[in-house]
Amino acid sequence: MSALVEINDIWIEGRADETWMPIINGASMSLNKGEVLGLIGESGAGKSTLGLAAMGFARDGVRISKGSVTFDGIDLINASAAVKRDLLGKRIAYVAQSAAASFNPSHRLIDQHVEGPVQHGVSTRVESVNDGIELYRRLRLPDPDNIGFRYPHQVSGGQLQRAMTAMAMSCRPDLIIFDEPTTALDVTTQIEVLASIRDIVEQFDTAAIYITHDLAVVAQMADKIKVLLKGDEVEEADTRTMLSDPKEDYTKSLWAVRSFKRPGKAAVPEDATPVISVRNVTAAYGKAVVLHDVSFDIHAGRTVAVVGESGSGKSTAARCITGLLPPLEGHVEFDGEALPLDYRKRNKMQLRQAQMIYQMADTALNPRKSIGEIIGRPVEFYMDLKGAKKRERVRALLDEIEMEPDLFIDRLPSELSGGQKQRIGIARALAAEPKFIICDEVTSALDQLVAEGILKLLARLQDTLGLSYMFITHDLATVKSIADEVVVMKDGRVVEQGPKDEMFTPPHHSYTDLLLSSVPEMDPDWLTNLLAERGVDNLGDAAADRM
């Protein structure tokens, strides 16, 4: 039997200014019916491009320059647009990374669901609506009879992702491309979506290409794994072999990332005054109260990780500390003294002490200012340094973040990589010489190797400068590697807090337990075992809880 999809030595290029830059350099793969291939690599490795090429599709500004793609005997490279259109949606389907952005906001879910079958003449609208409801039920969406009649903005992200999987299934395709379908989701939601996808792909014996940068996830989903690095194939092997016995150095380095751990620190003395103390803070956006009576302390030289799902109030707590959002009740103390609630009422000294580093370094740096100006601004504002002294200080800061001053001081942010931009964000925070820095998801937009570098830098700065960090994250692996204390938040409340070691050893609060056990592990049997442990019904309850 010949393979369902056969990609042979494919070369893909993308337009950059006036020239074509290589994206994929001679990749090959073959996939049989019902088989799941995991495609992993860092961002920019060309995973999505290769996945789309398997559909015979290239985005605007991208072209397939060489090689062949054959789907069930049909040459997709030379096929006419009409032939490809007939295959797309019907026999080859796509599940995008962000379901929220990939559902058309103007149409109901079910209308988008039935579009494929009706347009391709696979079934009538009525049949397809009924089938959609059945798929929603199998994917364990709440209220499957009615959820399809909602608009995308009325449905949560995890539910949308499952609705999109249902949509991909609407014509019972032979092949589905999953392009990072769970990357934008919280860990607890991710499990539900992973389990749903795996079940339904098995039930219909669909072949799939599963694209992700998360090794632990791909270990659960794929029969075999292919590793990509900057458009080059690194290696391919079946999942268990790949996990237990990677051949290439690059693959081994990917596997090793999760091993970075800071040594524990001595306990804080009982009578020490915390650097930052959040006291019974309640805060609201308009009439919606999003923080309820939140209290925690952050001591000198320590890292407090604030974890929780999106919408749990982590970032709002940070906004209350910085004074961007004055709390309704409660207050924030710095070194034992209450800070004015509103940042406008704080003096320069108070403002200086609490700095922030943001998730998206891309948008947090002014694209029109040079690195020297970006770091120089707080140096001048807070430290009153000008001219040569200012330049000297900026150079010292660049040294501090391990970036060569001569090389970078006159560059623009657009000339830096993601990790370098994040380092500039750190230098800008350091420029104020603060005691306390809020790190808001600073590594979640970065690849694992780069993220590890940032975590190591933050750890070294803490050791040399005695900084305190409030580390907002939803990634528990990061918490394990860097935190001293952990605060778990849910629905605007602190559900549990304490030293890291206590938090990671049972017994936990039930919610902490759910969070911890939801972090995928590299063991390919992890998801199966976990589902068996929790029981499918239990999973449904977890979903219902969050409605």
Place this chain on the structure above:
Amino acid sequence: MGSVLGIIVQRLALGLLTLLVVSIVIFIAVNALPGDFAQAVLGQGATPEAIKSIREGLGLDQHFLLRYFTWLAGMVQGDLGTSFAQLNFASNMGGTQLKTVAEQIAPRFQNTMFLAGLTAAIAVPVSVALGIMAALYRNSVFDRTINIATLSSISSPEFFLAYILILFLAVLNPVLPSLSNIYEGMELSDRLVRTVLPALTLTLVVTAHMMRMTRAAIINLLASPYIEMARLKGVSPMRVIVVHALPNALAPIINVIALNLAYLVTGVVVVEVVFVYPGIGQLFVDSVKNRDIPVVQACCLIFAAAYILLNLAADVMSILSNPRLRHPK
């Protein structure tokens, strides 16, 4: 939906305030013009006595503020006043049948609305359809031709377009009348035939904006993930544009349509002159020339109200085109 009602009420209130400000500005502006009604009517050879008597007859000798508030008092009671020309004619000839400003303007305004309506009925569907086609076949010969053609027509003076149309459709191929002198009691079909040429001229003027905005608003969305998703579902290119892109591109398109419709109500005096069409534009220009303040004021209020109402309608429709607001969580 409650929020939409709230917006409408708030905007109508703001609109009334705008009208008040417009009336003040116009009153001051007309007063700032050199000369007044008496001088305009009597011309250069007028004796000071004659001018004085007309001024006294019309109350123009009274203080500026007093005249404004007298007019405003009448206005809020629904009385737009009587045109100076009518009053002057009556006092000289002793006639008693005075036409009020409202009576004077009403037929002209109806004609203007008729022309604007006919133009909109042609121009809006044509522009949106052309915009969709241009977006579908973007960067093709068709797209470029349409762009060049509409840009040329908007760049040419209106009277030039009008004369070109007259040359081809009334003189060389006499299929349409070159004069649009419609009058009351005319058959609708006759009216339509006589209004086609000015409507076509105006269509050429307003199409470019609407067509280009439709094209741009759609193309702007084509990089969205949900458009890529539609393509990856094997949806035909036409359906991608019309079903997936257009509903999300409506807000900017509606706003440009509203602006152009407002222009059709307020800015078409050149076309009226060329085709001798008895619209409100000519009446307005004549009144300004004669410093006939009551008529000028009434026309300006109508123009301002047209802008306010059309923009309000556009805003409400933009809001309703957004499913997040139509179907809150």
